[in-house]
Amino acid sequence: MDSKRGLFLVICDDPELASTLVHIQKNMDIKVWVPSKCGQLQTSLIDACEDSIHKEALVKGDVTKASFFSQWKEYKPICVVLSLKDIEKYSNIRELILTELPDARILSLQIGRPEEVPRKLIDNDRELVLSWTELLSRPISAELRHIESSHRVKEVRDILDGGDKIALLLQPDPDPDGLASALALRALLGRNKVSTPIVTFGKVTRPENLAMLRLLDLEVITIKPDDLSNFDKVALLDTQPTHFTVTLPKVDAIIDHHPMTGNYSDIPYCDIRSKYGATSTILTEYLRAAAVNIGQRLATALLYGIKADTLHLNREVIDADLYAFISLYPDINYNLLRRMEKPELPMRFAPVLAHALTSMAVKESILVSYIGEVEREDLIPQVADFMLQFEGSEWAVCAGIYENNLVMSVRNVGYVKNAGDVVKRIINGWASGGGHRTMAKAIFPVEGWKERYGNLNPENIKATVLNLFIKEAL
Known part of the structure; x- marks a missing residue:
């Protein structure tokens, strides 16, 4: 049990709904209620869900008892999806949830047209009520994110x-x-x-x-x-x-x-x-x-x-x-x-770009350029963006000196190694940086760079950067 991930508790008597919900929710611990007594509903719910989640996520119990809900109190946040055809049973269980899990958010799905069951937030925005018809008009995942966001808004406030x-x-x-x-x-x-x-x-x-x-x-x-x-x-x-x-x-x-x-x-x-x-x-x-x-x-x-x-x-x-x-x-x-x-670019950007393109180092699918000291840091990533357009390139790295730091902008085509992970391995804790799958940035103090890799000769910098990326990116 990972209570820090939060709980996604499904209580419904529709196997298809249960199966759909467990496929969608990936960020929280999933628990699907299964009746403790053998019968058609128990069998149907197990058959619908057991291929999608671990067996321990199927929880047998009596949802009309407070103890069924009190066992989940350690979780934060908690989202309960409640959909039962028996109105009286639905109302009783809803009251138990409100009492035993006071911080839980409830997504109540009810049968009817939108005009019969209008979307509404009740109980201080703890519960979102909507009809099946409206639910089908947009993805369930959007409704679940709405419930989770309501909880997070209260928490951050x-x-x-x-x-x-x-x-x-x-x-x-x-x-x-x-x-x-x-x-x-x-x-x-x-x-x-x-x-x-x-x-x-x-x-x-x-x-x-x-x-x-x-x-x-x-x-x-x-x-x-x-x-x-x-x-x-x-x-x-x-x-x-x-x-x-x-x-x-x-x-x-x-x-x-x-x-x-x-x-x-x-x-x-x-x-x-x-x-x-x-x-x-x-x-x-x-x-x-x-x-x-x-x-x-x-x-x-x-x-x-x-x-x-x-x-x-x-x-x-x-x-x-x-x-x-x-x-x-x-x-x-x-x-x-x-x-x-589309902001205006100064004319002095033209020679910077020309120098970067004529001084690139290329090895296999990696392109590396060094543009020296720049007065604006944004020129470095703009050159990297441009470099990635060349035929056959999968990685584009542009480095430059800005305010006593060697700044490196990294771009890739998306189907190679994660750019952020590659940069983290290269900086290895002594510099700063990070990024995403296709773009990343690293900032190296100039003195630290010289201690590890030698002087700031342009050819030395390009060769060093190229070797680092050959080792970590290919």
Whole structure:
């Protein structure tokens, strides 16, 4: 039993429904009620579910007894799917759930048309009631995410609302996904930029991100790690403590979609979903579950966050990203979105790109370039993006010097090794970095690089980077 994963408890008298639900829910421990007495329902439920889940997930018992539910109290969160044709039995069991599992969320499925069984949230949003007809009109997984998000919204509010001043901390060079997520969390908490500022240890550098700040009137404050002690609460958005080169003095919440890179069991609130394409998707689900109005400015930011981190929905997306995108699209400002996506590039970028392309080192399917010292860090990933377009390339790595660090941007085609995993093996704990399957970033202190790999001669750097990726990526 893994109570930290949460419990997904199915109580229904329809074998097909039970089978469908256990196929969908993958993130929580699944338990399916089976009548203790032998009979047709017991046999049908076992036959429908036993090929999809372990036998111990089929729980025999009497659901009319309080003891059946009290045994699950250690789980957090708990989602109970309740669907029974016997109305009296349904009502009695529902009362037992409310009494014995006071923190549980309930998804009640009832027979009837939407007009006969209108969608509604009851008991302080603990229970979502909807008809079978409406359920079939959109995936069950969306309803389950809504239930889970309702629980998470209450939890993160309870943890963060206790602070008068809250820091929303992003990575050193904040991107659209992080910026949008911070703006969304601030809206979810009902805060303003004075009491809940967006902060970073670096600064926004990429032109499209600077355009986002300007067009959406966002303010990002640069602070030092020690400054976090001036805040009552600290929430990390689109990043994790291990992504930083320093130890953070305090962290109260993490909301991120990158692969988990540390043990965060001591952090009060942690919602890391590596299957999601963007943290903005997670925050969109929070806002929908909490019935928070998403205005044009916030909708534009969130949709841009999703587009930017998923390359226009072409990379690492799941149905949740698509639903969030579709729900936000009608409310965005299209003109602002276009201006953020296509910011002007300075002419001085042209010789940088030309130098990178003429100095590439190539081995098998790996392309490596070094563009020297740059005044803007965003030039490095832009070159890497461009390099991956060459025929036969599967890996593109661009390195450059920015503010006494050797910064490496990594891109791949998606069907090779995970870029984030490869970078983690390369940095091996002495530098910082991470990423996803198809894109990653590493930051090496210049002095540390020279100690391990020699001088900063361009040819030496390219050869070193190429050898590192031949060893770890092929």
